[in-house]
Amino acid sequence: MAGILALLVEPFQYPFMLRALYAALIVGVATPVLGTYVVLRGMAFFGDALAHIILPGVVIAFLLGWPLVVGALAVGITAALLIGAISKHTDIKEDAAIGVVFAGAFALGVALISTQRSYAVDLAHILFGDVLGVSTADLWLMAGIAAVVLITIFAFYKEFLVLSFDPHLAATLRLPVGFLQNLLLVLLAAVLVLSIQAVGVALVLAMLVTPASTAYLLTRRLPVMMLYSAGMGVLSAVIGLLISFYWNVASGPAIVLVETAIFALVFVLAPGRGWLARWQTSREQRSASSYR
Amino acid sequence: MTLVSERSTRVQDFLRRPSEHAHDADPIQIEDLTVHFNDVLALDHVTFSLPGGLRTAVIGPNGAGKTTLFNIIAGTLAPGSGIVRIYGEKPRGHVCIAHVPQRSRVDWDFPASVADVVMMGRVRKIGLFRLPSRADWGYVHEAMQRVGVNDLQNRQIGDLSGGQQQRVFLAQALAQEAEIVLMDEPLTGLDLPSQEAIFNILEDLKSNGTTVMVATHDISMAAERFDHVLLLNHRLIASGPPAEALRPEMLLEGFGGHVHVLPGDVADILVTDDCCGGGE
Numbered sequence: 001m002a003g004i005l006a007l008l009v010e011p012f013q014y015p016f017m018l019r020a021l022y023a024a025l026i027v028g029v030a031t032p033v034l035g036t037y038v039v040l041r042g043m044a045f046f047g048d049a050l051a052h053i054i055l056p057g058v059v060i061a062f063l064l065g066w067p068l069v070v071g072a073l074a075v076g077i078t079a080a081l082l083i084g085a086i087s088k089h090t091d092i093k094e095d096a097a098i099g100v101v102f103a104g105a106f107a108l109g110v111a112l113i114s115t116q117r118s119y120a121v122d123l124a125h126i127l128f129g130d131v132l133g134v135s136t137a138d139l140w141l142m143a144g145i146a147a148v149v150l151i152t153i154f155a156f157y158k159e160f161l162v163l164s165f166d167p168h169l170a171a172t173l174r175l176p177v178g179f180l181q182n183l184l185l186v187l188l189a190a191v192l193v194l195s196i197q198a199v200g201v202a203l204v205l206a207m208l209v210t211p212a213s214t215a216y217l218l219t220r221r222l223p224v225m226m227l228y229s230a231g232m233g234v235l236s237a238v239i240g241l242l243i244s245f246y247w248n249v250a251s252g253p254a255i256v257l258v259e260t261a262i263f264a265l266v267f268v269l270a271p272g273r274g275w276l277a278r279w280q281t282s283r284e285q286r287s288a289s290s291y292r
Numbered sequence: 293m294t295l296v297s298e299r300s301t302r303v304q305d306f307l308r309r310p311s312e313h314a315h316d317a318d319p320i321q322i323e324d325l326t327v328h329f330n331d332v333l334a335l336d337h338v339t340f341s342l343p344g345g346l347r348t349a350v351i352g353p354n355g356a357g358k359t360t361l362f363n364i365i366a367g368t369l370a371p372g373s374g375i376v377r378i379y380g381e382k383p384r385g386h387v388c389i390a391h392v393p394q395r396s397r398v399d400w401d402f403p404a405s406v407a408d409v410v411m412m413g414r415v416r417k418i419g420l421f422r423l424p425s426r427a428d429w430g431y432v433h434e435a436m437q438r439v440g441v442n443d444l445q446n447r448q449i450g451d452l453s454g455g456q457q458q459r460v461f462l463a464q465a466l467a468q469e470a471e472i473v474l475m476d477e478p479l480t481g482l483d484l485p486s487q488e489a490i491f492n493i494l495e496d497l498k499s500n501g502t503t504v505m506v507a508t509h510d511i512s513m514a515a516e517r518f519d520h521v522l523l524l525n526h527r528l529i530a531s532g533p534p535a536e537a538l539r540p541e542m543l544l545e546g547f548g549g550h551v552h553v554l555p556g557d558v559a560d561i562l563v564t565d566d567c568c569g570g571g572e
Contacts, residue, residue, distance in 0.1 A: 161408075166398065168391065173387060173415055176301045220404075220405075221408075
């Protein structure tokens with residue numbers, strides 16, 4: 001028993017591992033909680049696109065020596081508003097508008113990185129995350145952003161609930177639909193920046209949709225779904241970092257793989273909504289109908 | 293993600309308390325309303341006025357502009373040209389209008405219980421940064437009681453029958469303290485007892501002075517169960533009590549070849565053909 005405990009605790013005696021743990025926990029709570037709205041509103045593609053779109057912001061901030069978050073947030077918010085404007089003022093469908101901005105911004109980001117000598121290393125960090133390289137200053141900033149995001153989600157809980165359930169209802173209740181949608185986009189840009197540090201641009205979508213989708217299979221109440229999402233995010237962060245430490249696997253993919261494994265487990269076993277339960281029900285129905 | 297192309301309330305309007313309106317004006321007054329979607333005419337110079345507490349059926353074939361009319365009254369769609377007045381004011385200022393959604397518009401898998409959905413009707417009244425008070429829960433419970441879904445309050449909305457789901461949305465309208473309730477094809481696909489339950493609730497609403505508008509293409513139901521009928525096919529063909537508005541020549545004009553006129557009790561009607569898809 002003590003041996004197992006030592007295995008669990010030992011890695012986090014290294015300061016870089018402890019910082020990585022804190023970072024992964026911050027990301028593991030904030031991103032999946034916002035992710036519940038992303039899953040419920042069918043915004044997964046948008047979330048993935050936004051993660052790529054903020055790349056040039058991250059790179060420019062890096063080159064100027066600013067906190068990465070600042071650049072990412074500025075570009076993310078601008079792009080989100082730009083996409084809204086394109087689909088509102090032209091006949092272009094929204095997913096196409098997202099695609100145009102997504103590809104253009106990502107190309108700009110990669111082009112900017114390619115001018116640097118440390119191109120390959122930097123690109124790898126940005127694409128797949130570098131949670132082991134998080135500094136104490138980064139941590140404080142991440143914690144601050146996560147706190148603001150969570151407080152905002154809590155403060156606008158009712159309004160976001162109505163907006164996700166039925167935008168038309170939100171409009172008849174005279175809620176400020178446009179403002180709420182833009183606020184959701186800003187929050188999304190903020191958690192993406194957090195997650196990129198941990199798992200990178202390429203895998204950020206997993207933080208956003210996998211824990212929330214897992215939670216969706218387990219409950220039919222929004223607050224519980226948020227709670228389960230956060231729990232799943234935290235669990236995956238810890239287990240993923242341990243796997244990364246002992247088996248020498250890159251930390252970002254390790255965290256995402258744990259999330260995916262939990263999803264697979266729940267998908268098969270979830271009571272009532274899992275694959276096994278559905279198979280059971282349909283078998284019972286079949287045998288019941290054969291008696292008639 | 294679906295961005296709402298509908299009209300959005302500005303933040304500064306949202307921060308003000310919803311205003312009380314004058315009750316001496318008619319609840320719904322529409323003058324010369326014309327709406328185009330791109331080049332397609334949806335509503336063509338529609339003019340009518342409804343006094344308070346009336347139960348009105350809006351009938352017409354599919355694609356006749358019924359939903360468009362409701363969206364404009366609800367204030368979620370801008371009127372193209374013409375004047376729309378709700379209790380004498382522009383629709384957007386009002387929080388007293390409930391628009392019960394068509395079944396197909398609702399995400400029945402959404403993680404919300406019956407009580408959650410009913411409480412949504414109060415979100416605007418509760419106000420920003422506040423949790424529902426004891427009084428708000430009082431409204432919610434009373435609303436669920438009135439439509440008879442109290443026993444189902446913790447169930448997920450997708451687990452209910454079609455009739456129960458409709459009643460949940462009526463409870464939401466009650467919790468909203470709506471004075472105008474718009475319902476889009478609420479009885480489609482419901483069995484007779486469920487339809488009866490809905491009519492009992494509409495009766496209850498009427499006794500409170502609530503104005504109810506129901507869109508339907510069921511002519512016999514409109515004739516038997518409503519005080520007033522608007523016969524709509526882009527143009528407003530008739531507005532009046534059922535016996536007046538549902539005269540055969542009006543119906544022929546409204547439904548085209550899809551109505552066959554037979555002698556009946558209420559008026560000389562009717563066998564209808566619901567496949568009106570071509571009449572748009």
